[in-house]
Amino acid sequence: MPPSETAPLLEVRRVSRAYPGVQALAAVDLSVAAGEVHALLGENGAGKSTLMKTIAGAVAPDAGVLLVDGVEVPLGSPAASSAAGIGIVYQELSLVPSLSVAENVVLGRLPRRRFGLVDWAGVHEAVVPALERVGLDVDPQRRVRDFGMAERQLIEIAKAVSANLRVLLLDEPTSALSDRESRRLFSVITDLVASGVAVVYVSHRLPEVLEIADRITVLRDGRHVATVPARGTTEAELARMMVGRDVGTHTAAATDARSARELRDDVVLRATGLGRLPRLKPFDLEVRAGEIVGVFGLVGAGRTRLARTLFGLEPPTEGTLELFGRPTVVRSPADAIAAGIGYVGEDRAAGLVYRMSVSANITLASLERTRRGPVLDFARERELAQRYVDELGIRVPAVDRLVDTLSGGNQQKVLLARWLCSQARILILDDPVRGIDVGAKEEVFRLVRQLATEGVAVLLLTSEIREARALGHRVLVMADGRIAAALPPEASEDEIMAAAGGVHG
DSSP: OGGSSSSSEEEEEEEEETTTTTTEEEEEEEETTOOOOEEEOTTTTHHHHHHHHHHTTTOOOOOEEETTTEEEETOHHHHHHHHHTEEEEOSSSSOOOTTTTHHHHHOOOOBGGGGGGOOHHHHHHHHHHHHHTTTTTOOOBBBBBSSSSSHHHHHHHHHHHHHTSSSEESSSTTTTOOHHHHHHHHHHHHHHHTTOOOEEEEESSSHHHHHHHEEEEEETTTTTEEESTTTTHHHHHHHHHHHHOOOOHHHHHHHHHHHHHHHOOOOEEEEEEHHHHHEEEEEEEEEEETOOEEEETTTSHHHHHHHHHTTTEEEEEEEEEETTEOOOOOSSSHHHHHHTEEEOOOOOHHHHHHBBBHHHHTTTHHHHEEEEETOOOOHHHHHHHHHHHHHOOOSSTTTTTTTGGHHHHHHHHHHHHHHHTTTEEEEEEEEETOOHHHHHHHHHHHHHHHHHHTEEEEEEEESHHHHHHHOOOOEEEEETTTTEEEEOSSSSSSHHHHEEEEETO
């Protein structure tokens, strides 16, 4: 029987939540059956995270009802949600790296013996079955910091499984995983669903949503737009529901951008034998003004290390670098910024100062432009920031608002604004649309193309072949810490993947 025809295991009725100036949720309904994967889609700021946190008890709504198997669960109580069998895995994992796998899995629920001593034998009994259920064969005594993102994701799920799991909430679970690691996660989800667990799955990756989900609910501006079966629904239809309009493909727009102007001849970045051994092998690279160079590679291929080396976060151990025709030594980010390089890293949280305002974040790399003598001119700071907020269409009521109040897409635009403000002429973007929705992606890509037409040289690092081909004037493929191939954007996905897998010729 289809999930929509069975009695729901999880029900959310008429849930509303308002923040100052924002209606995050407006009378939203959601139902999920046992053994169903129900995807939750929407642009950044649509209300997905607020709804997930409400179900998990981390947010107390202004109105609404939450039921598990027909029994009402008190709202705003993580303990009550957990007792009802609800577990959540956030995009930013909540593990403690310095503790062992076992300690993390039973964190807050350590079994005790007499006199309050920890029952370590009981810990082992509780942890091993949970790890086995998620297919993770590791030593429970190892520290979490010893594991990669894929294993940490599974440890987080094991933590939920160990607590009588009935409903699993997954927030962007594949955003930091390779295709192979994502497949492993999908296998775990399939096994959990087969045992009767209900899964609510949040992702911006439409192809994987259509693959893994039974039904899909779309939110927009805090309101329920539609609930549709995954089978028979297309990516274009989902994007239209999310954004409220047709969303064009990256490929068409990029083709127009490439045919609209000729690239300039001047090489603004030339690396010769540049490397950071042993993990980043020496490479030669030239980037011209107004050129977008897509750099594609699988997880661990060396894309991020190349970016960090060019920006001085991991200074090169050999080779030379010329910027704007002059030999330049970049040993630190300060050197890179002074030379005209901007860098948006793959971890948005590491680039933003969340407890500072939007204006302070935008002008952070341009303090010379905002100071008057030895002190900052805050009026000038706000004036500069407002200019870029207007130019980039950053949605924020006022530039003095904290940057952590913005949606992911708008936070990403703040990072781009920072480098526009600094007047960087070379921009390194490492997975700049990771974790943001299809509408925000379109806006970010439009900004990247606009910068290129204005003469900015762009290195766009991505794990998505479609992005590299659609935006790049050429595509560099990395494998095993080296640039394995340079291909035209017209190259097939098979050719690019073969190069990424280390196939030569």
